[in-house]
Amino acid sequence: xxxxxxxxxxxxxxxxxxxxxxxxxLATDMSLPDVVPETLDDYQRVWRGLWYGLWMADKRPVxxxxxxxAVSMGSNLSDEKFVLWTRAFFLTLIDMWPKLDRHRMDKxxxxxxxxxxxxxxxxxxxxxxxxxxxxxxxxxxxxSSKCLPVGMHVMRVWxxxxxxxxxxxxxxxxxxxxxxxxxxxxxVATTSNIEALVRRTCEDVLNRPxxxxxxxxxxxxxxxxxxxxxxxxxxxxxxxxxxxxxSLLAPRS
Numbered sequence: 001x002x003x004x005x006x007x008x009x010x011x012x013x014x015x016x017x018x019x020x021x022x023x024x025x026l027a028t029d030m031s032l033p034d035v036v037p038e039t040l041d042d043y044q045r046v047w048r049g050l051w052y053g054l055w056m057a058d059k060r061p062v063x064x065x066x067x068x069x070a071v072s073m074g075s076n077l078s079d080e081k082f083v084l085w086t087r088a089f090f091l092t093l094i095d096m097w098p099k100l101d102r103h104r105m106d107k108x109x110x111x112x113x114x115x116x117x118x119x120x121x122x123x124x125x126x127x128x129x130x131x132x133x134x135x136x137x138x139x140x141x142x143x144s145s146k147c148l149p150v151g152m153h154v155m156r157v158w159x160x161x162x163x164x165x166x167x168x169x170x171x172x173x174x175x176x177x178x179x180x181x182x183x184x185x186x187x188v189a190t191t192s193n194i195e196a197l198v199r200r201t202c203e204d205v206l207n208r209p210x211x212x213x214x215x216x217x218x219x220x221x222x223x224x225x226x227x228x229x230x231x232x233x234x235x236x237x238x239x240x241x242x243x244x245x246x247s248l249l250a251p252r253s
Contacts, residue, residue: 008045012052016062019053023069026050030073036081043088046073051096054107067111071118082122083135089115090143093150105149112150113157116140120165120181128169128177140184144197151197155185155204159211175213182206186220189244190227195236202244209252221245 010022026046029035037043050070057066074085093112100108119136126132144151162181166173185205192198206220221244227233228241 008049008052011049012056014056016056019056019066023053023066027069027073031076036077038081040084040088043085044091047088047092048096051092054111055104057107063107063110067107067114070111071114074118075122079126079129079132079135083132083139086115086119086136086139087142090139090146090150093143094147097147097149109153112153113161116154116157117161117164120162123181124165124169127171128173128180130177130180133177133180134183137180137183137187141187144184144188145192148194148197151188151192152200155188155197155200158185158205159208163211175215178213179216179219182216182220186223189241190223193232193234193237195234195240198237199240202240207244207247209248217248221248224248 007022007026010018011026013019013022026049030037030046037046050073054063054066054070057063074082077085093108097108119140123129123133123136140154144154182205185201189198189201189206192201202224206224209217212220224241224245228238228245233241
């Protein structure tokens, strides 16, 4: 199944009833095994259409409904296709974000939060499958590192959305699972030379001992310090990395 030009136009139609009807049809198509998209290009076309569908949505309740509907379309996909769905989502954000004006930005930040929540939900219902976590962490990292506003918002909502899913988990979320879940922010902090993104990642995600098992504080601090020692790291980034590592290793009552 591919998103046809006519379907894409209907998702961006000025008539709300037409857009709603089109969303329902697309959701049905996405749930049928014999017509579900197969390729990354297919999923990018779907997300491009959904992007414009949200673009046309006015008022917060309608925007929330459309965003939830859009994200939920991937809920019945296999793990392999869900990874493609996720990659297409972030590629769409990276491509379309520069076209946003400040009046529409909030609705897409909401879409991003809902999508991150869905990623963690998917990992939970997979019983924290390590292969799925690794694959999705790569997509989160790629999206966060290639578009600064996306990366900043992902880190801002990280623990709020992840904590909610860990509390719902029927299986124990041990420290190795948490470390795997943190792979994306760790990679952002240890590869980016954008001080604002590194700071946000450290402050909002990595330097949060109230969320982290004690056994993870030293390994995370070690990775941050190792990055800080690299010659190519900007001084302002190095300061953030060293300060975070020192904080993680500080004695706690």
